[in-house]
Amino acid sequence: MATQLKNLSDFSNTTVPSGAGFKFGIVVAEWNAGITNALYQGAYQSLLTHGVAEDDIFTYAVPGSFELTSGADLLLKNIPKLDGVITLGCVIQGETRHFDFICDAVANGVSNVAIKYSKPVIFGVLTTDNQQQAEDRAGGKHGNKGDEAAITAIKMADLAKQLNF
Numbered sequence: 001m002a003t004q005l006k007n008l009s010d011f012s013n014t015t016v017p018s019g020a021g022f023k024f025g026i027v028v029a030e031w032n033a034g035i036t037n038a039l040y041q042g043a044y045q046s047l048l049t050h051g052v053a054e055d056d057i058f059t060y061a062v063p064g065s066f067e068l069t070s071g072a073d074l075l076l077k078n079i080p081k082l083d084g085v086i087t088l089g090c091v092i093q094g095e096t097r098h099f100d101f102i103c104d105a106v107a108n109g110v111s112n113v114a115i116k117y118s119k120p121v122i123f124g125v126l127t128t129d130n131q132q133q134a135e136d137r138a139g140g141k142h143g144n145k146g147d148e149a150a151i152t153a154i155k156m157a158d159l160a161k162q163l164n165f
Ligand SMILES: Nc1c(NC[C@H](O)[C@H](O)[C@H](O)CO)[nH]c(=O)[nH]c1=O
Pocket: 029, 031, 032, 063, 064, 065, 066, 067, 089, 090, 091, 092, 093, 102
Protein backbone atom coordinates (compact mmCIF):
# COMPACT_ATOMS: atom_id res chain seq x y z
CA MET A 1 0.00 0.00 0.00
CA ALA A 2 1.23 3.47 -0.84
CA THR A 3 1.46 4.63 2.75
CA GLN A 4 2.86 1.42 4.18
CA LEU A 5 5.77 2.26 6.56
CA LYS A 6 5.91 5.76 5.12
CA ASN A 7 6.20 9.00 7.08
CA LEU A 8 3.71 11.11 5.16
CA SER A 9 4.91 14.26 6.94
CA ASP A 10 8.51 14.11 5.70
CA PHE A 11 9.31 17.45 4.05
CA SER A 12 13.08 16.98 4.03
CA ASN A 13 13.08 16.92 0.22
CA THR A 14 11.08 20.09 -0.22
CA THR A 15 11.65 23.78 0.44
CA VAL A 16 9.31 25.40 2.92
CA PRO A 17 9.11 29.19 2.57
CA SER A 18 9.32 31.43 5.61
CA GLY A 19 5.98 31.94 7.32
CA ALA A 20 7.07 35.23 8.88
CA GLY A 21 4.40 37.89 8.48
CA PHE A 22 1.60 35.50 7.52
CA LYS A 23 -1.63 35.35 9.55
CA PHE A 24 -3.47 32.03 9.81
CA GLY A 25 -6.71 30.82 11.32
CA ILE A 26 -6.97 27.29 12.66
CA VAL A 27 -10.36 25.61 13.10
CA VAL A 28 -10.28 22.40 15.16
CA ALA A 29 -13.13 19.89 15.45
CA GLU A 30 -13.85 18.67 19.00
CA TRP A 31 -14.99 15.22 17.86
CA ASN A 32 -12.20 12.66 18.49
CA ALA A 33 -10.45 15.31 20.57
CA GLY A 34 -7.50 13.08 21.43
CA ILE A 35 -6.66 12.93 17.76
CA THR A 36 -7.57 16.48 16.79
CA ASN A 37 -5.58 17.93 19.69
CA ALA A 38 -2.53 16.04 18.39
CA LEU A 39 -3.19 17.39 14.90
CA TYR A 40 -3.45 20.89 16.35
CA GLN A 41 -0.17 20.60 18.26
CA GLY A 42 1.53 19.45 15.07
CA ALA A 43 0.08 22.29 13.03
CA TYR A 44 0.75 24.97 15.66
CA GLN A 45 4.35 23.91 16.25
CA SER A 46 5.01 23.63 12.51
CA LEU A 47 3.76 27.17 11.97
CA LEU A 48 6.04 28.46 14.74
CA THR A 49 8.99 26.43 13.45
CA HIS A 50 8.64 28.05 10.02
CA GLY A 51 8.48 31.60 11.32
CA VAL A 52 4.82 32.38 11.91
CA ALA A 53 4.38 34.55 15.01
CA GLU A 54 2.22 33.28 17.88
CA ASP A 55 0.14 36.46 17.69
CA ASP A 56 -0.59 35.72 14.02
CA ILE A 57 -2.28 32.37 14.75
CA PHE A 58 -6.01 32.48 15.54
CA THR A 59 -7.45 29.21 16.87
CA TYR A 60 -11.09 28.29 17.28
CA ALA A 61 -12.94 25.04 18.06
CA VAL A 62 -16.08 23.73 16.37
CA PRO A 63 -18.18 20.73 17.48
CA GLY A 64 -17.43 18.37 14.61
CA SER A 65 -15.77 18.12 11.22
CA PHE A 66 -19.04 18.96 9.50
CA GLU A 67 -18.82 22.43 11.12
CA LEU A 68 -15.28 23.07 9.82
CA THR A 69 -16.73 24.62 6.68
CA SER A 70 -18.79 27.23 8.50
CA GLY A 71 -15.95 27.74 10.98
CA ALA A 72 -13.53 28.55 8.18
CA ASP A 73 -16.08 30.89 6.60
CA LEU A 74 -16.61 32.73 9.89
CA LEU A 75 -12.87 33.23 10.40
CA LEU A 76 -12.27 34.56 6.89
CA LYS A 77 -15.32 36.82 7.19
CA ASN A 78 -14.45 38.26 10.59
CA ILE A 79 -10.68 38.23 11.09
CA PRO A 80 -8.97 40.89 8.94
CA LYS A 81 -6.15 40.01 6.56
CA LEU A 82 -5.95 36.27 7.16
CA ASP A 83 -3.59 34.60 4.69
CA GLY A 84 -5.35 31.28 5.07
CA VAL A 85 -7.24 28.87 7.30
CA ILE A 86 -6.23 25.41 8.44
CA THR A 87 -9.09 23.01 9.20
CA LEU A 88 -8.34 20.04 11.46
CA GLY A 89 -10.66 17.12 12.12
CA CYS A 90 -10.89 13.37 12.41
CA VAL A 91 -13.79 11.39 10.97
CA ILE A 92 -13.77 7.69 11.86
CA GLN A 93 -16.07 5.22 10.11
CA GLY A 94 -18.98 4.06 12.27
CA GLU A 95 -21.79 1.62 11.56
CA THR A 96 -23.66 3.82 9.10
CA ARG A 97 -23.09 5.94 5.98
CA HIS A 98 -22.89 9.09 8.14
CA PHE A 99 -19.11 8.97 7.64
CA ASP A 100 -19.49 9.32 3.87
CA PHE A 101 -21.77 12.32 4.11
CA ILE A 102 -19.55 14.16 6.59
CA CYS A 103 -16.36 13.51 4.61
CA ASP A 104 -17.89 14.59 1.33
CA ALA A 105 -19.52 17.65 2.88
CA VAL A 106 -16.40 18.97 4.58
CA ALA A 107 -14.08 18.28 1.64
CA ASN A 108 -16.39 20.07 -0.77
CA GLY A 109 -17.29 22.71 1.80
CA VAL A 110 -13.79 23.88 2.59
CA SER A 111 -12.97 23.94 -1.12
CA ASN A 112 -15.95 26.23 -1.70
CA VAL A 113 -14.89 28.56 1.12
CA ALA A 114 -11.40 28.81 -0.36
CA ILE A 115 -12.88 29.81 -3.70
CA LYS A 116 -15.35 32.21 -2.09
CA TYR A 117 -12.60 34.22 -0.40
CA SER A 118 -9.70 33.45 -2.77
CA LYS A 119 -7.75 32.28 0.25
CA PRO A 120 -6.18 28.88 0.95
CA VAL A 121 -8.34 26.71 3.21
CA ILE A 122 -6.37 23.60 4.06
CA PHE A 123 -8.09 20.21 4.42
CA GLY A 124 -6.40 18.78 7.50
CA VAL A 125 -9.08 16.18 8.15
CA LEU A 126 -8.32 12.52 8.79
CA THR A 127 -10.92 10.21 7.26
CA THR A 128 -10.10 6.76 8.60
CA ASP A 129 -11.52 3.28 8.89
CA ASN A 130 -10.55 2.99 12.55
CA GLN A 131 -8.88 4.62 15.55
CA GLN A 132 -5.48 3.09 14.85
CA GLN A 133 -5.26 4.61 11.38
CA ALA A 134 -6.07 7.99 12.95
CA GLU A 135 -3.42 7.62 15.65
CA ASP A 136 -0.85 6.62 13.02
CA ARG A 137 -1.47 9.94 11.21
CA ALA A 138 -1.67 12.22 14.25
CA GLY A 139 1.92 11.91 15.41
CA GLY A 140 2.36 8.19 14.80
CA LYS A 141 4.25 6.09 12.27
CA HIS A 142 2.70 7.89 9.30
CA GLY A 143 3.48 11.36 10.62
CA ASN A 144 1.12 14.15 11.57
CA LYS A 145 -1.52 15.50 9.22
CA GLY A 146 -1.40 18.71 11.24
CA ASP A 147 2.23 19.28 10.28
CA GLU A 148 1.33 18.68 6.63
CA ALA A 149 -1.60 21.10 6.81
CA ALA A 150 0.52 23.86 8.35
CA ILE A 151 3.28 23.57 5.76
CA THR A 152 0.70 23.46 2.99
CA ALA A 153 -0.83 26.67 4.36
CA ILE A 154 2.54 28.44 4.36
CA LYS A 155 3.32 27.27 0.82
CA MET A 156 -0.04 28.44 -0.50
CA ALA A 157 0.19 31.79 1.30
CA ASP A 158 3.66 32.27 -0.17
CA LEU A 159 2.34 31.45 -3.65
CA ALA A 160 -0.41 34.05 -3.24
CA LYS A 161 2.16 36.58 -2.04
CA GLN A 162 4.33 35.93 -5.11
CA LEU A 163 1.38 36.39 -7.48
CA ASN A 164 -0.17 39.38 -5.72
CA PHE A 165 2.31 41.85 -7.05
N1 LIG B 1 -18.79 10.97 13.72
C1 LIG B 1 -17.97 12.07 13.64
C2 LIG B 1 -18.49 13.37 13.63
N2 LIG B 1 -19.81 13.58 13.69
C3 LIG B 1 -20.40 14.88 14.00
C4 LIG B 1 -20.48 15.80 12.77
O1 LIG B 1 -19.20 16.28 12.39
C5 LIG B 1 -21.37 17.02 13.08
O2 LIG B 1 -20.82 17.72 14.19
C6 LIG B 1 -22.79 16.59 13.39
O3 LIG B 1 -23.27 15.82 12.30
C7 LIG B 1 -23.69 17.81 13.60
O4 LIG B 1 -23.66 18.66 12.47
N3 LIG B 1 -17.65 14.42 13.52
C8 LIG B 1 -16.29 14.24 13.44
O5 LIG B 1 -15.53 15.22 13.36
N4 LIG B 1 -15.77 12.97 13.46
C9 LIG B 1 -16.58 11.87 13.56
O6 LIG B 1 -16.06 10.72 13.57
